[in-house]
Amino acid sequence: MNPTKSSLRISRRAFNGLVAGAAVLGAPALRAQSGNRIVLGQSAAFTGPAAQLGIQFHAGAKLYFDALNAQGGVGGQRIEIVQMDDGYEPDRCAENTTKLLAADVFALFGYIGTPTSLAALPLATKGQAPFVAPFTGAMGLRQPFNRLAFHLRASxxxxxxxxxxxxxxxxxxxxxxxxxxxxxxxxxxxxxxxxxxxxxxxxxxxxxxxxxxxxxxxxxxxxxxxxxxxxxxxxxxxxxxxxxxxxxxxxxxxxxxxxxxxxxxxxxxxxxxxxxxxxxxxVVPTPYSASKPITREFLELIGKGGNKVQPNFSSMEGFLSAKLFAEGLRRAPGKNLTRDSFISGMEAIGDQSFGGFQVSISPNDHVASRFAELSMLTGDGKVRT
CATH class of the missing domain: 3.40.50.2300 (Response regulator)
Known part of the structure; x- marks a missing residue:
């Protein structure tokens, strides 16, 4: 698959401004997008009292995408994320989202939180950009149905x-x-x-x-x-x-x-x-016990990467969200990737098992999972499920 120019092109001025805004987060040194790169935009809390949510989710997603890119990506295309910090504040998130859409990122991915995602989704809808795997279970983002929005997690x-x-x-x-x-x-x-x-x-x-x-x-x-x-x-x-x-x-x-x-x-x-x-x-499997193949895959990649990613539920959700996005890319029809073909690819996922974590997406249902279970803190910094 090769992205069409209309789906992935970033104007020089918009792109330069975007990179300048994201540079403090250690975003990859990006050039204007070429035919072998798919750039996602993520606005999330990377500073402030909710920072660990954004930091850990992003780390898990990047872990998966880095491993996928090392194997040639999807159809020869690498997947990269531009991160922008919103501090878990809706106004900052809306401003970031406007910049990301102006830079023509392919999709918005891994937004953290309900108030921020509610500020961003109307902008994504207006810009006809897919809005994938927000870290929120709010019904207000799921109803009414939005063809552009895809959810990994239960509500x-x-x-x-x-x-x-x-x-x-x-x-x-x-x-x-x-x-x-x-x-x-x-x-x-x-x-x-x-x-x-x-x-x-x-x-x-x-x-x-x-x-x-x-x-x-x-x-x-x-x-x-x-x-x-x-x-x-x-x-x-x-x-x-x-x-x-x-x-x-x-x-x-x-x-x-x-x-x-x-x-x-x-x-x-x-x-x-x-x-x-x-x-x-x-809403995702435990990252601490290798009882499921998906957890073994997650922990193995962390080890191969030098144990730089902390295994926890937030990073596991980022990892699974990246896996879901990549699955949609693989199933996108046609030779030239567009946002519409990606949406078709996501809707073609159907019922799948990601190493024991069941997902299901169809043209009429964009919520991949309704899995939920309880865990308990043990008092020594650990979590038991």
Whole structure:
């Protein structure tokens, strides 16, 4: 396959500005795109309180793409990513996305977070650019159906349904929700409320924290006063860790459940021994146990690369997302790759097993997986599934 000029060309001025904006992130030294390179654009948090989410996802994706490129890429074409830092702020993400689209990147890939992705998707739609594997499970990015958007992971509704089922099966019905005060937090709150309503229950208390903040005192006071059996947390690792510590200091003895976006290893690192017993739902296979072929492939490539990539759930999701993107490229019809032919290739994936991780994409369903399971922090910086 050879990209058409209209699908991959980057104007010199737009490209120079893009590289200048991305250079601080250690982006590859890129030249104007040639016929053997496919350039993806990624706006994500690479600095700030959510930085580890972007850093780890990107590391996992690059691990896969680097290995693929070393074998000749797909049809002789290398895949590269231009990263731009948005600090997990929607306005910065929108600005980055506008620059990436002006530079005519082939697709937008691996955006981190709900509020940022919600800012970017309308821009991608207007620019007719594929929007692949955002690191979010928000229903607002999946409904209504968008032909340009493809999702690797299960939704927050899937994750919160699993959490609520686990808690109620244990007889823990007094459930509170601590959530980020934005579209991500609302998506998780809505999923939890929906799952509780199916059991004729509702949250006993809710409280919020601002995005990129660890000011949790008011939330701790509100929720602790309701004496919940468990607190479902819908935020990133810094604020969730701050909440857990503050709640325990206030005498709360219940359990804490998080959805996958929290950044499991980052949360474990933040909490240390205070993490013992904290539960996190996951949407990709464990990166720590080589029980599945996909994990063995992941760990083997990390080893071959000198162990520079940390194996964790975020980097595993980046790895699988890159694998999904490459599979769509392989299946793109025709000799000349275009965005439309790539979309057709993605929709042709059908039902596949990526080393034991099942994916399914069709023309009418662009959500590849609904896999979700629970994991627990052990208090020694590790995660058990």
């Amino acid at each position: 927050y509704n899937d994750e919160t349904a699993l959490i609520v089922r686990q808690l109620t099966n244990l007889g823990l019905n007094k459930i509170a929700v601590f959530h980020q005060n934005d579209s991500y937090g609302k998506a998780g709150l809505d999923g939890t409320t929906l799952a509780l309503a199916a059991r004729s229950l509702k949250p006993v208390a809710t409280a919020t924290v601002e995005r990129n903040s660890v000011d949790v005192a008011a939330a701790v006071a509100t929720i602790t006063a309701a004496k919940p059996d468990a607190v479902v947390q819908i935020s990133a690792y810094k604020s969730c860790a701050a909440y857990i510590r503050a709640a325990r200091a206030a005498g709360y003895g219940g359990t804490f459940y998080n959805v996958s976006f929290v950044g499991t290893q980052a949360l474990a690192d933040e909490l240390g021994k205070d993490g013992a017993g904290v539960v996190v739902s996951q």
